[in-house]
Amino acid sequence: MVHKQAPPVRKLDDQGKILSxxxxxxxxxxxxxxxxxxxxxxxxxxxxxLYYRYSxxxxxxxxxxxxxxxxxxxxxxxxxxxxxxxxxxxxxCINAHLRALLVDPDTVYALxxxxxxxxxxxxEEIVALxxxxxxxxxxxxxxxxxxxxxxxxxxxxxxxxxGFGALNWVATxxxxxxxxxxxxxxxFVWQIAIGGVITKGVQS
Amino acid sequence: MVHKQAPPVRKLDDQGKILSxxxxxxxxxxxxxxxxxxxxxxxxxxxxxLYYRYSxxxxxxxxxxxxxxxxxxxxxxxxxxxxxxxxxxxxxCINAHLRALLVDPDTVYALxxxxxxxxxxxxEEIVALxxxxxxxxxxxxxxxxxxxxxxxxxxxxxxxxxGFGALNWVATxxxxxxxxxxxxxxxFVWQIAIGGVITKGVQS
DNA sequence: GTCTATATGTGGATAGAC
DNA sequence: GTCTATCCACATATAGAC
Numbered sequence: 151m152v153h154k155q156a157p158p159v160r161k162l163d164d165q166g167k168i169l170s171x172x173x174x175x176x177x178x179x180x181x182x183x184x185x186x187x188x189x190x191x192x193x194x195x196x197x198x199x200l201y202y203r204y205s206x207x208x209x210x211x212x213x214x215x216x217x218x219x220x221x222x223x224x225x226x227x228x229x230x231x232x233x234x235x236x237x238x239x240x241x242x243c244i245n246a247h248l249r250a251l252l253v254d255p256d257t258v259y260a261l262x263x264x265x266x267x268x269x270x271x272x273x274e275e276i277v278a279l280x281x282x283x284x285x286x287x288x289x290x291x292x293x294x295x296x297x298x299x300x301x302x303x304x305x306x307x308x309x310x311x312x313g314f315g316a317l318n319w320v321a322t323x324x325x326x327x328x329x330x331x332x333x334x335x336x337x338f339v340w341q342i343a344i345g346g347v348i349t350k351g352v353q354s
Numbered sequence: 355m356v357h358k359q360a361p362p363v364r365k366l367d368d369q370g371k372i373l374s375x376x377x378x379x380x381x382x383x384x385x386x387x388x389x390x391x392x393x394x395x396x397x398x399x400x401x402x403x404l405y406y407r408y409s410x411x412x413x414x415x416x417x418x419x420x421x422x423x424x425x426x427x428x429x430x431x432x433x434x435x436x437x438x439x440x441x442x443x444x445x446x447c448i449n450a451h452l453r454a455l456l457v458d459p460d461t462v463y464a465l466x467x468x469x470x471x472x473x474x475x476x477x478e479e480i481v482a483l484x485x486x487x488x489x490x491x492x493x494x495x496x497x498x499x500x501x502x503x504x505x506x507x508x509x510x511x512x513x514x515x516x517g518f519g520a521l522n523w524v525a526t527x528x529x530x531x532x533x534x535x536x537x538x539x540x541x542f543v544w545q546i547a548i549g550g551v552i553t554k555g556v557q558s
Numbered sequence: 559g560t561c562t563a564t565a566t567g568t569g570g571a572t573a574g575a576c
Numbered sequence: 577g578t579c580t581a582t583c584c585a586c587a588t589a590t591a592g593a594c
Contacts, residue, residue, distance in 0.1 A: 319519025
């Protein structure tokens with residue numbers, strides 16, 4: 151077997167550069183207001199060159215979103231497998247979802263807020279992927295309720311939706327240089343999950 | 355003093371029709387993908403006619419957002435004044451914020467998700483209004499902590515941001531004909547605030 | 559106040575040289 | 577694989593009649 155001449159020197163640079171620049175611009179200006187010319191300029195290329203990789207602007211967004219879902223899914227699945235104690239598992243999964251917002255914030259931002267720019271077919275694909283991720287959480291929460299980690303009388307769908315809100319919204323205000331670290335945010339959410347915020351005794 | 359000849363027969367119909375149609379379309383398709391032609395058609399008008407009321411497309415969005423902030427602010431202020439018991443006040447304010455998402459969902463949706471379509475000057479204005487609303491909540495939460503309703507050790511800024519997330523995200527999935535009524539959602543959030551979701555005894 | 563007609567700009571996308 | 581050049585559609589906005 152012949153030795154490969156050149157070591158696999160990451161070929162992602164081309165595609166990766168386009169995707170990351172696009173993601174950044176989409177986050178800053180929104181998908182619709184970002185022109186292919188701008189994306190190309192950010193990559194030191196010309197508009198026409200982008201079409202060699204992505205036949206339409208929408209394709210670019212779809213690819214971005216696919217990666218976004220893959221990212222959060224991988225983080226949460228790893229976190230779940232990272233402990234045998236269900237309480238720890240839940241806590242780790244919350245932190246994993248939050249971490250995914252940081253690992254590649256621009257990509258996840260597109261996933262959360264640019265789905266209206268997808269045509270019907272593309273939207274169907276992405277929604278299916280998103281539903282898959284949500285069903286992963288549905289399973290996790292079901293297990294937690296079954297194991298008695300989460301109170302039996304809690305509506306798991308509402309918990310998932312409200313919890314997603316609390317976590318996803320972080321993407322709109324989180325500042326890596328700001329007052330609150332991701333860990334602090336995760337701890338805070340966990341404290342609420344454990345005991346709420348209302349003082350005992352004044353509860354009506 | 356001369357009697358006014360015609361009674362004030364709601365003159366909002368014209369402007370109101372434009373705004374509500376625009377809000378609905380902005381929510382469905384997004385601001386950038388909605389053309390003035392579509393808005394005009396929805397109002398049984400022609401594109402040129404819209405410019406009599408709004409000199410630019412952005413002006414329309416700004417006016418919409420002004421109303422959105424006014425709406426939620428009014429709801430929460432009324433709710434706060436609706437009781438003397440601080441616990442009830444907090445609960446009412448949460449419900450009021452949620453209710454504002456329903457009263458005029460399209461308008462509030464624009465406020466939450468279309469701010470990137472504003473130019474620098476307009477954005478400054480709307481952000482200032484939004485900050486005003488947030489400071490209203492900051493005050494409410496500060497009072498609640500001071501009065502011992504909310505636990506003393508809770509970071510009020512984090513609570514506000516996480517809470518806004520939980521509530522605002524409802525706008526992305528709420529279905530008036532769906533399983534959960536706004537009241538049920540408010541109760542659910544309140545239950546979490548009171549005691550969290552984790553079973554006592556398994557808390558690590 | 560609403561219409562017609564149109565100016566003007568821009569963006570996505572294609573064809574084909576290199 | 578990237579470039580040049582360009583087509584084409586469409587959107588915002590304007591001017592001016594009615």
